[in-house]
Amino acid sequence: MRFTLGKDEKLKSKKAIEQLFAEGSRIKSFPLQLIYLKTTHHSEALVQAGFTVPKRAVKLAVDRNRIKRIMREVYRKNKHLFSENLKEHYVFMFIYMTNKELKHDDLELSIKNISEKFSTKITNNEQS
Numbered sequence: 772m773r774f775t776l777g778k779d780e781k782l783k784s785k786k787a788i789e790q791l792f793a794e795g796s797r798i799k800s801f802p803l804q805l806i807y808l809k810t811t812h813h814s815e816a817l818v819q820a821g822f823t824v825p826k827r828a829v830k831l832a833v834d835r836n837r838i839k840r841i842m843r844e845v846y847r848k849n850k851h852l853f854s855e856n857l858k859e860h861y862v863f864m865f866i867y868m869t870n871k872e873l874k875h876d877d878l879e880l881s882i883k884n885i886s887e888k889f890s891t892k893i894t895n896n897e898q899s
Contacts, residue, residue: 776847779814782821782862787812791862798892800884802869802877803842807889808862817854820846820863828870838867845878852886856893 782788787810795808812819822842824835842865853863865882 774847774850776820776843776850777816780816780819780850782819782864784812787819787862788821788864791864795862795864796892798885798888799868800881800888802867802871802873803881803885804866804868805885805889806864806866809859810862812860812862814860817857817859818850818861818863820850820865822846822865822867824867828867829872834872838872841875841878842867845875845882849879849882849886852883853889856890 782791790810791806791808795806798805798807822839824838824842826835829835829838846865
């Protein structure tokens with residue numbers, strides 16, 4: 772497994788993002804929220820991910836960009852947790868939900884919790 776976050780793994784399609792927010796399911800683990808949707812996309816990657824920090828929560832663009840950079844780094848290191856058991860294509864959107872800038876370790880713990888919740892939901896949906 773390569774620990775990179777390439778161009779084909781980033782969620783950029785406006786249509787896919789709109790569909791994700793309209794039809795996607797949500798998982799929360801403070802301070803992050805994951806919206807995911809099973810879909811078909813033309814990328815080789817099983818998962819395409821996007822990251823956002825609301826302007827309402829974090830006012831300064833410098834801080835928002837720093838938080839997004841840290842979120843991408845944490846996801847890049849732990850993306851294998853999401854794609855281990857996947858057989859179909861998914862799109863993800865990670866949303867930062869607090870107005871305080873948290874440390875790298877806190878975000879990593881949150882990503883790991885979300886990946887556990889996601890894998891249990893997916894396995895439950897496949898069995899039923």
